Amino acid sequence: MTPMKITYYPGCSLENTAVDYAASIAGITPLLDLELEEITDWNCCGATAAHSINHELALALPARNLMTAQKMGRDVVAPCALCFNRLKVAEKALKNPEGNPLGLSYQGAIKIWDLLDYLTQETYLQVLSQKVVKPLKGLKAVGYYGCVVARPPDITDKKDYENPQNMERLLTVLGATPLDWSYKTDCCGAGLALSRPDIIDTLTQRLYERALAAGAECFVVSCQMCQANLDLTQERISKKFGKHYDLPVLYFTELIGLALGHPQVKEWLAKHLVNPLPLLQKKGLI
Amino acid sequence: MPKTTDNTLRPSFTLAEKLAQGNLSASACYQCKKCSSGCPLTFAMDLLPHQVIHLSLLGQEEKVLTSSTIWVCSACETCTTRCPNGIDIAGVLDWLKEEALKRGISVAQPEVATFHRYFLESIKAGGGRVAEATLVRRFTLFKLRRKFDINELKENMKLGWQLMKRGRMRLLGSHAPKGQAEIKEILKLIKS
Incomplete structure (x- = not known):
């Protein structure tokens, strides 16, 4: 083709x-x-x-x-x-x-x-469902979309800007278990990461807590600022709030690679600060 | 008549007029507070978003231009999305930030304002793309000069090292795009 x-x-x-x-x-x-x-x-x-x-x-x-x-x-x-x-x-x-x-x-x-949005068009979801060789069975994840990909809709032309569903649809196709939660489009404050880290500690810790309350074992993101903000800060926030958080922050593209059996997935995941391997090994996915 | 130094009694209505010129007409606001209810940053603000709009309309320039609120807004666009009157509230806050800098007002959040300035200067230095490592280094030095916090420095150096080890921090900066003449023309808009 x-x-x-x-x-x-x-x-x-x-x-x-x-x-x-x-x-x-x-x-x-x-x-x-x-x-x-x-x-x-x-x-x-x-x-x-x-x-x-x-x-x-x-x-x-x-x-x-x-x-x-x-x-x-x-x-x-x-x-x-x-x-x-x-x-x-x-x-x-x-x-x-x-x-x-x-x-x-x-x-x-x-x-x-x-x-x-591009990769979750109906045609691609169909292609993906045919190409999955390793369904992500038992992986409980919350989809985290980030802010400005959807908002404001007058600019983005998005219809489901308050409660987007395409990450969940994708995760289902890949065999994972997407969980419902109310914070999928709430801000993590990434733009203030260097200038006001105290602010993002508050915002991000709230996201960890809400994700855990939903029963999540990891975040799935489609924005690299969200990834950095949830991943790079996890050790610091754990120290600050006296609670050990261990929530890997995975890109949806990495999970596509994993489900489709791409040989380099481990190299991508090795760049994360919160190591996703123990979770994925526990699930028999890697 | 006793003289007063209280600026709240000397409203300046140019602000509301200017906002209207910039297609940011705030005058449709009926103070429903939907913006403030949905804002995730209110815990760090001195004025709530609906108060910024109200005070702008009342001509209370000094109060809004010197507020922390305009700088701690993370531009998540929730307020703009949900305003029933179509007011671009996040856009108003952006406008106020730029106006505060233009007027040389002492801003309430110098760290945030400086970060934005350094970011733009790093686009210029990088010939059109941001060199994240250079920006982080420069901003870290700025923060250290303001307040020397040995623990924060240690944490940042550790994080920097972890990112470098993983190839997530490039010391030599980004690849500058090649269309230099065209980009330089645009980058002239950045005044150092």
């Missing part, structure tokens, strides 16, 4: 703290006959910093990426929640019928996707 080609916007952290996410994406997409082509010469979207203190820059940076993607002619996928959100902000601004502030000519014929 000829692979389906799609434009890819990895974003800065997939070259840095989220190399595990990047590697798992590069690992699983060929299994789904999907070929990713990076936006030529892409730049940073400006992230929280730009939209907080420099609104002109916050539009100009993603607009440049979008104009290049338009030339490439295919839909765009972004694995990072904020990169996705900023591309959508630029799209709305450039498509404004009253004229866009940058004077760029954007036709809007391409669609911008976040990676989870």
